[in-house]
Amino acid sequence: MHRVSRAPRLGRLQLPASLVLAAIMAGCGAQLHMPVQDPRVSGDAYVESLVALAHARDLAHSVAWLRLGHYRLGLLGPGFLGDGYTSQADGPEFFLSARGKVDPVAELDATIRALFLSPRDSRRTHPKETAEDAHALCRFPARFMYLQRTLGIDARRIAINSCPQFEHFYQDINPSSVTLVFSSYYLNSPASAFGHTFLRINKAGTFAIGKKRELLDYGIDFSADVDSYNAVIYAWKGLTGMFPATFKQIPYYYKVRQYNDTESRDLWEYQLALQPEQLALLVAHLWELGHTYFDYYYLSENCSYHILSLVEVVVPEIDLTSPLTSPVLPTDTVKALVAAHGLVHDVHYRPSLRTQFRSRVKDMSDDELDLVEDLVYDAETALPGTLNDERKIAVLDAAADLVDMRYGEALVMKTDSAAAKIKQRLLERRAAIQQPSAVLDIPPPRDKAPEVGHGSHRVGLGGAAAHGMFAPSLDIRINLHDLADPTSGYPELNAIEFLHARVQIWPDGKLVADDLGLFRVTSLTVQNRFDRKLSWKLDIGATTLDDHACTRCFAAHMGGGVGMTFAPFGDAFAFWLTTDANAYYAPKLAGIGGSGTRLAVGPAGGVRLRIAPTLVTLWTGEYMFLPWQAPKGVYRADAILRWVYLNNFALSLEARALQNGYEGQLVSFSYF
Amino acid sequence: MRKYITTTLAMGLLGAFVLGNASIAMADGYGTAGCGLGSLVFGNKPGIIQVLAATTNGTFGSQTFGISTGTSNCKDTVPSVVSAKAFIQANREAVAKDIARGQGETITNLTALAGCTSDKAVGSELQKDFKQIFPTEKVSDIQVSDSVVSMLQAHPELACHTLS
Numbered sequence: 092m093h094r095v096s097r098a099p100r101l102g103r104l105q106l107p108a109s110l111v112l113a114a115i116m117a118g119c120g121a122q123l124h125m126p127v128q129d130p131r132v133s134g135d136a137y138v139e140s141l142v143a144l145a146h147a148r149d150l151a152h153s154v155a156w157l158r159l160g161h162y163r164l165g166l167l168g169p170g171f172l173g174d175g176y177t178s179q180a181d182g183p184e185f186f187l188s189a190r191g192k193v194d195p196v197a198e199l200d201a202t203i204r205a206l207f208l209s210p211r212d213s214r215r216t217h218p219k220e221t222a223e224d225a226h227a228l229c230r231f232p233a234r235f236m237y238l239q240r241t242l243g244i245d246a247r248r249i250a251i252n253s254c255p256q257f258e259h260f261y262q263d264i265n266p267s268s269v270t271l272v273f274s275s276y277y278l279n280s281p282a283s284a285f286g287h288t289f290l291r292i293n294k295a296g297t298f299a300i301g302k303k304r305e306l307l308d309y310g311i312d313f314s315a316d317v318d319s320y321n322a323v324i325y326a327w328k329g330l331t332g333m334f335p336a337t338f339k340q341i342p343y344y345y346k347v348r349q350y351n352d353t354e355s356r357d358l359w360e361y362q363l364a365l366q367p368e369q370l371a372l373l374v375a376h377l378w379e380l381g382h383t384y385f386d387y388y389y390l391s392e393n394c395s396y397h398i399l400s401l402v403e404v405v406v407p408e409i410d411l412t413s414p415l416t417s418p419v420l421p422t423d424t425v426k427a428l429v430a431a432h433g434l435v436h437d438v439h440y441r442p443s444l445r446t447q448f449r450s451r452v453k454d455m456s457d458d459e460l461d462l463v464e465d466l467v468y469d470a471e472t473a474l475p476g477t478l479n480d481e482r483k484i485a486v487l488d489a490a491a492d493l494v495d496m497r498y499g500e501a502l503v504m505k506t507d508s509a510a511a512k513i514k515q516r517l518l519e520r521r522a523a524i525q526q527p528s529a530v531l532d533i534p535p536p537r538d539k540a541p542e543v544g545h546g547s548h549r550v551g552l553g554g555a556a557a558h559g560m561f562a563p564s565l566d567i568r569i570n571l572h573d574l575a576d577p578t579s580g581y582p583e584l585n586a587i588e589f590l591h592a593r594v595q596i597w598p599d600g601k602l603v604a605d606d607l608g609l610f611r612v613t614s615l616t617v618q619n620r621f622d623r624k625l626s627w628k629l630d631i632g633a634t635t636l637d638d639h640a641c642t643r644c645f646a647a648h649m650g651g652g653v654g655m656t657f658a659p660f661g662d663a664f665a666f667w668l669t670t671d672a673n674a675y676y677a678p679k680l681a682g683i684g685g686s687g688t689r690l691a692v693g694p695a696g697g698v699r700l701r702i703a704p705t706l707v708t709l710w711t712g713e714y715m716f717l718p719w720q721a722p723k724g725v726y727r728a729d730a731i732l733r734w735v736y737l738n739n740f741a742l743s744l745e746a747r748a749l750q751n752g753y754e755g756q757l758v759s760f761s762y763f
Numbered sequence: 764m765r766k767y768i769t770t771t772l773a774m775g776l777l778g779a780f781v782l783g784n785a786s787i788a789m790a791d792g793y794g795t796a797g798c799g800l801g802s803l804v805f806g807n808k809p810g811i812i813q814v815l816a817a818t819t820n821g822t823f824g825s826q827t828f829g830i831s832t833g834t835s836n837c838k839d840t841v842p843s844v845v846s847a848k849a850f851i852q853a854n855r856e857a858v859a860k861d862i863a864r865g866q867g868e869t870i871t872n873l874t875a876l877a878g879c880t881s882d883k884a885v886g887s888e889l890q891k892d893f894k895q896i897f898p899t900e901k902v903s904d905i906q907v908s909d910s911v912v913s914m915l916q917a918h919p920e921l922a923c924h925t926l927s
Binding site for chain 2: 260263294303304305306307308309337338339340342344345348352377378380381382484488491492495499502503508511512514515517518519521522525526527528530
């Protein structure tokens with residue numbers, strides 16, 4: 092799909108260019124519509140002819156200019172506050188016009204005029220800046236590139252000829268190409284559960300060695316600078332745009348160490364097909380953005396969004412950000428890139444430490460697996476003489492990776508001297524076999540690439556039957572994935588849902604909320620001899636109770652559980668057991684001491700079978716004891732059979748058993 | 764219906780609180796990066812970067828990773844002795860493994876940074892020198908980086924131009 096966007100044309104009041112020019116010549120331009128702070132209207136006829144030309148061509152409303160200024164059409168539309176445009180950039184230093192935030196025309200005029208100022212007149216925004224560095228040309232090199240291309244600016248008339256800091260920055264980055272990196276879902280911290288995206292600017296080959304040395308490239312991150320540790324303030328500010336966020340430049344090796352090693356997240360790397368001039372424009376614009384900040388909105392203007400809005404600047408013919416809807420997920424931005432025809436020309440997969448370890452032990456014999464395990468406890472474990480050097484290397488290499496997997500964080504922090512000693516000894520033994528290890532060759536799991544996953548939003552229409560009645564039902568989920576959804580592009584045994592609601596209309600005309608999930612996570616980790624991570628789940632929302640203490644009542648709910656997952660025959664079939672604790676509240680619920688609060692604790696479990704990639708069945712159940720409450724216990728069981736009959740369309744047959752009866756539902760889902 | 768709305772709102776606030784808490788608990792260690800609330804870098808505590816800064820005895824401590832004028836001191840990827848040492852310090856755990864294995868991504872990148880001609884030769888040489896570079900697990904990151912650089916310097920056949 093090649094989406095081509097058009098500059099919005101607005102029927103706005105605009106003086107004919109000649110009239111503007113005349114007014115400016117008369118020396119009243121500044122008083123007419125420009126604030127005092129704007130660059131003085133130039134007395135130079137050449138400069139003003141450029142301004143007039145820009146007006147005549149309406150450059151200020153070209154897609155390229157609007158994107159360079161990160162302008163978006165305001166809610167109130169054209170005609171309100173400078174044509175209805177507002178820039179998403181929030182730092183005042185990003186604008187040369189005092190009206191720049193809301194007026195792309197004023198900002199364009201101010202930029203043209205500022206380019207021809209003497210460095211003496213440049214407004215410094217940083218004490219370390221030289222007069223040259225503070226000049227508009229050096230502060231806004233991408234704008235200059237755009238204006239020179241469109242207006243044919245005579246660069247000889249510009250009073251400076253070098254930008255020391257920008258040039259230093261550019262040479263340091265030394266770009267040859269740009270890659271968007273997706274760091275996969277990380278459910279073990281709810282806050283980065285949806286993944287993360289950032290850019291990598293690949294260095295041109297200035298090193299003597301011809302091979303890949305990506306670790307020395309720069310990662311470009313957009314992230315917020317947080318000033319509060321208070322949980323409530325933190326969450327509130329994150330959701331309402333009260334933290335400033337900036338672009339940051341970090342050597343890629345930090346990213347690899349953090350994501351691949353410490354957090355064991357696979358990275359997907361999408362190299363963009365950019366021409367040299369697009370690449371130069373991107374780096375120049377990054378420099379412009381590096382001088383300012385954006386208010387950070389967790390759900391919309393987040394890291395993924397602004398990484399894409401940076402890329403968008405150099406591909407004016409492609410509309411990447413407008414189709415995005417809040418909340419903007421990292422996967423949505425990856426999908427937008429991949430969908431833009433011809434923009435991504437190479438996909439590379441960088442396996443995490445855990446993936447590397449799994450690959451190392453994949454074909455080992457049971458004896459070798461035993462050795463790997465033993466070595467992690469006792470690094471002196473003797474390797475039998477029957478093993479040749481190649482197998483000894485394989486065993487020692489796997490053991491060293493396992494130590495890093497288990498104690499990686501402690502090793503970096505230097506808080507676990509026993510683990511450090513084991514790793515030291517394992518590596519000594521490995522180095523003693525003076526041969527290089529074979530290079531790991533891990534084929535990318537294409538069916539787990541984020542762009543092949545189902546759409547991040549889901550809507551469903553269906554019907555429910557219970558107590559001999561029938562009700563149409565509507566199901567809406569803002570994000571993202573549950574254990575019965577199609578598994579391509581998603582982790583097999585992880586679920587994360589944000590804002591899920593199911594409502595039913597029963598024959599008595601009542602609109603009944605059946606289920607409401609604010610935030611639900613299920614993180615199942617299969618137990619094996621090397622991976623002992625516990626499985627856990629968290630559920631915040633409201634759900635329907637139907638038992639002796641409360642008949643068909645909708646109760647606020649918060650609960651969670653911890654347990655273990657087993658998959659003895661591979662990921663397709665898994666079952667798990669957890670110990671859960673739940674709290675419910677509903678006004679008509681007969682709960683503790685006659686209050687509306689119920690506290691429940693007990694065992695829960697589930698079975699999931701992936702019959703085919705397009706057919707999954709999920710069975711879950713729980714028995715909750717209700718201490719000091721009546722009844723003494725309640726149960727709940729759910730069964731789902733979901734069939735994906737077309738890409739992004741599924742039919743779901745669902746059944747539920749509660750103390751007071753059964754309910755069946757058939758829902759047709761579409762993902763988008 | 765109003766009851767539901769009130770309930771929903773109350774749960775929403777509760778949810779925000781729990782979410783916030785989870786994020787903060789996480790920020791005490793690693794992993795502040797990630798999209799959404801997680802990518803809010805905590806003040807001067809950007810996860811692993813800070814951890815590494817602490818462990819490398821201030822080599823990175825004074826650095827920030829901003830792009831803007833005057834704060835962009837992040838020049839650790841241009842071939843030089845300082846960059847090579849910084850690289851080894853920041854990647855110490857991975858470097859140790861790759862040296863023991865005689866090959867690996869950090870060896871290749873280090874070879875590039877040090878201006879040597881063959882990562883194979885560098886890997887093989889450092890593997891031989893493992894015990895000298897890592898006599899015990901207690902040797903500091905800075906000591907490791909110093910030893911690796913002197914090892915590379917001591918072998919003219921590796922032709923590590925940047926380090927000479």
